[in-house]
Amino acid sequence: MDTIFSSASNFQKSALKIIRISGEHANIVPLIFSFKPTQPRLASLRKLLDHNNQIIDNALVIFFPGPHTATGENIIELHLHGSLVIEKKIFQTLGKQKNFRIAEPGEYTKRAFLNGIIDLTQAEGLNDLINAETENQFKISMSHFEGVLSEKISSWRTNIVFLLSKLEALIDFSDEDLPFDLERLFAENIIDLLTDMKLSIKSSSFGERLRNGFVITLIGRPNVGKSSLINFLSDRNVAIVTKEPGTTRDVLEVLLDFDGYPIILNDTAGIRSTKSEIEKIGIKNAIQKADKSDLILILSDNENFDFTEIKKSSKTILIHTKSDLGKLNKKNVHEISVKENTGIDKLIKMITKHLKSLEPKENALLTRERHVQAVKRASDALKRASLSNLNINPELVAEDLRVAATAIGSITNNIDVEEILDDIFSSFCIGK
Structure with missing residues (x-):
């Protein structure tokens, strides 16, 4: 299964940005951006570099090893400054990696459901909570x-x-x-x-x-x-x-x-x-x-x-x-x-x-x-x-x-039809 990534603010200017990466290969993100791995569940300041060894940003990085995470998978979060340029550079770098791609709407929550972290009513409740x-x-x-x-x-x-x-x-x-x-x-x-x-x-x-x-x-x-x-x-x-x-x-x-x-x-x-x-x-x-x-x-x-x-x-x-x-x-x-x-x-x-x-x-x-x-x-x-x-x-x-x-x-829980699941999770925002 692909490792997915997205921004919590969806390419909008903001003071801070959080990019969440979830999947089997999330633990190689330190190698991708040339920084020292962090202790699990401990926020650490790291300098993120591109493939030319040029600095992208100084970021707070938090690594959550699976399966006890929001999606049941390895998750790493990059807490960045809110520049759209920084966000674009991060996306471009991650997008070039094998088996990495931008998350579809609701895909984090769908993975949480498929991995048994939440059931369907909780997933629907989360979406309704966001839209309340x-x-x-x-x-x-x-x-x-x-x-x-x-x-x-x-x-x-x-x-x-x-x-x-x-x-x-x-x-x-x-x-x-x-x-x-x-x-x-x-x-x-x-x-x-x-x-x-x-x-x-x-x-x-x-x-x-x-x-x-x-x-x-x-x-x-x-x-x-x-x-x-x-x-x-x-x-x-x-x-x-x-x-x-x-x-x-x-x-x-x-x-x-x-x-x-x-x-x-x-x-x-x-x-x-x-x-x-x-x-x-x-x-x-x-x-x-x-x-x-x-x-x-x-x-x-x-x-x-x-x-x-x-x-x-x-x-x-x-x-x-x-x-x-x-x-x-x-x-x-x-x-x-x-x-x-x-x-x-x-x-x-x-x-x-x-x-x-x-x-x-x-x-x-x-x-x-x-x-x-x-x-x-x-x-x-x-x-x-x-x-x-x-x-x-x-x-x-x-x-x-x-x-x-x-x-x-x-x-x-017990829904086997993929079309029904897609219909439920497609109404979620990107980043959830």
């Missing part, structure tokens, strides 16, 4: 990286394998009496597993939203202040604000953080009768976006909140904009004025309260569709096993248990 932008995203990604989901998956799989081992004993030694009530043991354990999995699947919707963002869509007629509100909330001019109706034709997305909740705020085309085909498409997209949203903010600058296209429900908030020109004083209608900055803080609290109401009682551990589908496959197999007669068809029950164990195992 809100407090709640940080918490759930850190819990995955620390192995909380891994422990849950391991517990499920251990119970399934336990039942399978008892069943295999029944099949192999059918002439002997087993010293326990096998049917009762199976029924109780499978019911417990199915109940726990059902709760996890139920909470997964919230988990996925924590990871990807809660979708909130602004709906209203042209010029009611949708774009002004979204600009105010984002504290920057991301939407066009004019008196001309129909200015916003495409759905415009803004990412926000409300009390730790990641928000995807959608500014949409004003709903009105129009002859413009382009504007009609924008209005249609707005309605479709609203239907799929976690929360809909219906805005109006008068008493008319009636949009037959939008079904009012617990996920809608009625907002009267431009209250500085006069309030409606209507029940269930929230008054705001972007111009005078009134009612905005209360609106944010209302939105946050709604999002908190979506939070399940149990921890939302499943944050990816991959997780959910695997648990569903396992759950379906366990249901089939519970419906089969243990005494008449033990082989069928055993097969369903194997299917369940394989499905659950695929969440953390």
Whole structure:
């Protein structure tokens, strides 16, 4: 396997740069740059030279011998001054060496997985941790990286394998009496597993939203202040604000953080009768976006909140904009004025309260569709096993248990398809 290298800062100017080299041949880096080898896990100052014996940089060098490293391989880190020229010289020198190459995105983490340092959920948690932008995203990604989901998956799989081992004993030694009530043991354990999995699947919707963002869509007629509100909330001019109706034709997305909740705020085309085909498409997209949203903010600058296209429900908030020109004083209608900055803080609290109401009682551990589908496959197999007669068809029950164990195992480790692994790790940044 090649020895790989990359920079933590990806060819950007910085005060310092760290170049990590991982692989079987990482221990020959001192020979490549003509410096004295360092003691393992001890930072040492070394002068790095090129092939012409010209100095490249004075660097702090740390060598980590495998297998007890981040990747399970030999690792050497070069802590350099932040010059792009220095970085380029290091890359050019390493790139000329046999079996050395630049790391692909996520390749360090992929090697950590392949070498048994972390499992897949921890790898995914690490990537989510790097990309976390809100407090709640940080918490759930850190819990995955620390192995909380891994422990849950391991517990499920251990119970399934336990039942399978008892069943295999029944099949192999059918002439002997087993010293326990096998049917009762199976029924109780499978019911417990199915109940726990059902709760996890139920909470997964919230988990996925924590990871990807809660979708909130602004709906209203042209010029009611949708774009002004979204600009105010984002504290920057991301939407066009004019008196001309129909200015916003495409759905415009803004990412926000409300009390730790990641928000995807959608500014949409004003709903009105129009002859413009382009504007009609924008209005249609707005309605479709609203239907799929976690929360809909219906805005109006008068008493008319009636949009037959939008079904009012617990996920809608009625907002009267431009209250500085006069309030409606209507029940269930929230008054705001972007111009005078009134009612905005209360609106944010209302939105946050709604999002908190979506939070399940149990921890939302499943944050990816991959997780959910695997648990569903396992759950379906366990249901089939519970419906089969243990005494008449033990082989069928055993097969369903194997299917369940394989499905659950695929969440953390047991994936053999290279394309699936490539898809998971390709979303990582270079350097991880």
